[in-house]
Amino acid sequence: MNIDRPIEVPQTDPKAGYLAHQAEIDSAIQRVLNSGWYILGREVEYFEQEFAAYIGVHHAIGVANGTDALELSLRACGVGSGDLVFTVSHTAVATVAAIELVGAIPVLVDIDPITYTMDPNSLEAALARSPAGTPKAVIPVHLYGHPANMQAILSISKRHGLYAIEDCAQAHGAKIGENRVGSFGDLAAFSFYPTKNLGAFGDGGVVVTNNRDLRKKLMALRQYGWEKRYVSSFPGINSRLDELQAAILRIKLKYLDSDNAERRKIAHTYTRYFRDRLMSCPEESDDISHVYHQYVVRTEDRASLINHLNKNLIGSAIHYPLPVHMQPAYKNGVNVMYGDLPSTESIYMNILSLPIYPQLSTEQIDCVVSAVLAW
Numbered sequence: 076m077n078i079d080r081p082i083e084v085p086q087t088d089p090k091a092g093y094l095a096h097q098a099e100i101d102s103a104i105q106r107v108l109n110s111g112w113y114i115l116g117r118e119v120e121y122f123e124q125e126f127a128a129y130i131g132v133h134h135a136i137g138v139a140n141g142t143d144a145l146e147l148s149l150r151a152c153g154v155g156s157g158d159l160v161f162t163v164s165h166t167a168v169a170t171v172a173a174i175e176l177v178g179a180i181p182v183l184v185d186i187d188p189i190t191y192t193m194d195p196n197s198l199e200a201a202l203a204r205s206p207a208g209t210p211k212a213v214i215p216v217h218l219y220g221h222p223a224n225m226q227a228i229l230s231i232s233k234r235h236g237l238y239a240i241e242d243c244a245q246a247h248g249a250k251i252g253e254n255r256v257g258s259f260g261d262l263a264a265f266s267f268y269p270t271k272n273l274g275a276f277g278d279g280g281v282v283v284t285n286n287r288d289l290r291k292k293l294m295a296l297r298q299y300g301w302e303k304r305y306v307s308s309f310p311g312i313n314s315r316l317d318e319l320q321a322a323i324l325r326i327k328l329k330y331l332d333s334d335n336a337e338r339r340k341i342a343h344t345y346t347r348y349f350r351d352r353l354m355s356c357p358e359e360s361d362d363i364s365h366v367y368h369q370y371v372v373r374t375e376d377r378a379s380l381i382n383h384l385n386k387n388l389i390g391s392a393i394h395y396p397l398p399v400h401m402q403p404a405y406k407n408g409v410n411v412m413y414g415d416l417p418s419t420e421s422i423y424m425n426i427l428s429l430p431i432y433p434q435l436s437t438e439q440i441d442c443v444v445s446a447v448l449a450w
Contacts, residue, residue, distance in 0.1 A: 084430045084439045086390035089269040091434035092334075093276065096326055103322040110318070115298075118321040123281070125328060129248075130257040132283045134290040137316030138297050141244045141266020144280035145173035147314060148262040149212060151282075151292040152238040154179050158211035161201055161237070163193050164398040164411065165419045166216045169266075170242050171399045171409065180208050183400050183411040188418040189358050191218050191371070195227035197416075202235055206410050212238040217246035217256050219394070220272070220338070220368035221359065225251055225259040240264065247272040248335045250364035257283050267324060272338070272368050273331050275320040337433035338367040341440060345370055345429065348444050354380075369394055370431040377427050380450055387446040392428045 093100060107118060119137045127135035138144050154160060156178035162170050164183040174181045182205060185197035193215045202210060213232050215223035225241075232239045239260035243249075247265060249256045257263035267279035282293055295302050300311030342365070346356045354374040359365045371394065374380055384391050398419050400411045430443055 082438060082442055083388040084390060084435070084442050086392045086428060086430045087270045087432050088434065089274055089276075091432060092274060092327065095434055096330065099326045100323055103326050104319060107318045107322045113318045115315055116318050118318040118325065119316050122316075122321040122325050122328070125325060126281060127283060129328060129331075130255050130263070130283050132258050132263075133285045134283065134287070136282045136284075136290060136293040136297060137321060138280045138282060139314040139316065140278040141264060141268065141280040142169040142173050142176075143297075143312070143314040144264035144266065144282045145170065145214070145240070145242060146176045147293055147296050147312070148240045148264050148282050149173065149177045149179065150296055151262065151289050152212055152240070154211045154238070157208050159205055159208040159410075160212045160214060161198055161205075161210070162214040162242075163216055163218075163419070164400045164409075164416055165191060165395065165423070166218060166242070166399065167244065167395065168399055168402065168405075169244070170214060170216055171405065174214070179211065180206070181399075181409045182206070183409050183416065185416040185418050186218075187224070188422065190221050190223070190360055191422070192216060192221060192223035193228060194418065195224055195231060198228065198231055202231070210235060210237055212240055214240045214242050215260075216242040216244075217249060219357070219371050220246050220249055220366040221357070222246060222249050222251045222256050222363050222365075224360075225256075229259060238262070244268075244271065245368040246366060247368075248331050248364075249366045252362050258285075261286060262289060267320065272335060272366055273324065273327055276323055277320055279316050279320040279324065280314075281316065334433040335366040337435075338431055339365065341431055341435055342367040342370050344440060345431075345444065349447060352447070367431055369428040371426050371428050373422060373425040374427065375425055377425055380427060380447075383450040384446055387442070389443055389446050390430055393426060394428050396423065398423055 123135040158179045160174045160179045184201045241260040241263035244266035262284045267275040296311040297314045300307040300309040302308045354372040
């Protein structure tokens with residue numbers, strides 16, 4: 076790698092995803108504008124069908140964002156006040172916020188130190204000593220694009236009579252064997268935040284399931300509990316995927332697999348150069364397809380690396396600077412004691428996300444590699 080003059084490399088770039096398919100996306104937007112129908116119309120219906128088919132499930136229900144997708148999944152399963160929901164602390168805070176929105180109690184478990192996803196042994200231990208309340212659901216998070224160990228988690232959840240709700244916000248298209256994440260649990264929640272592997276140009280989300288009764292419940296929950304228009308059969312919320320975002324997502328869905336292939340290619344290039352340096356690189360478990368929503372390294376000298384990258388115009392980010400149970404808003408609001416999550420608490424000060432998105436140019440990738448090697 077030999078770069079004479081550094082060029083700017085953002086950590087992520089949603090605009091690049093637009094420019095890559097600008098003509099198709101502009102045409103889809105114009106189609107919606109001309110239709111005169113902007114909420115829960117044909118674009119949403121078609122996207123729901125196409126996304127369900129892509130994941131390999133029967134039903135998809137478009138909602139306003141990924142947090143709503145988790146909240147509505149919990150509501151559809153009857154999770155409410157005082158119920159226990161088991162998830163991880165090393166995640167976007169939205170995972171835990173959704174649990175609190177339904178009045179349930181988050182019980183946080185540890186992660187596998189290699190994959191950064193839920194440790195089944197920690198889940199089993201937490202269930203054995205769970206606090207007062209009814210254990211009702213488990214939410215494994217497929218973090219950074221690496222699937223959680225669903226075989227083990229599903230075995231535990233079935234034994235304890237728990238609903239399994241996959242948090243797929245960072246893993247669009249990831250696979251375990253030949254099956255995509257989102258097809259394993261009772262329900263799965265996706266976010267279409269603009270920086271996701273499948274990103275909208277605003278907020279958006281979807282819940283997928285094979286259960287017809289859960290689908291019927293979700294269709295009502297996302298719109299005030301209406302089973303008949305303007306008549307609420309039970310309390311619901313207003314959480315609807317709009318036609319513009321659905322039309323955009325329909326275009327981008329066609330390119331998701333090829334975009335993920337580019338992410339994997341970039342990640343493997345990074346790993347080839349960075350392995351055995353002063354950092355730990357991501358690893359892939361056997362029989363999984365990692366889609367690298369983030370390329371996360373670990374180094375004990377993170378501040379020095381960030382400073383060096385900044386000087387070379389290379390963006391980076393920390394996902395996430397504090398585990399949920401150590402954040403001010405949640406220190407007293409979740410069921411966990413400091414020291415109960417050794418793997419979670421050992422990594423948060425060392426992780427760093429390097430630039431990764433499908434439209435990174437060869438020159439930009441070379442800049443990242445050269446800068447890190449120089450450091």
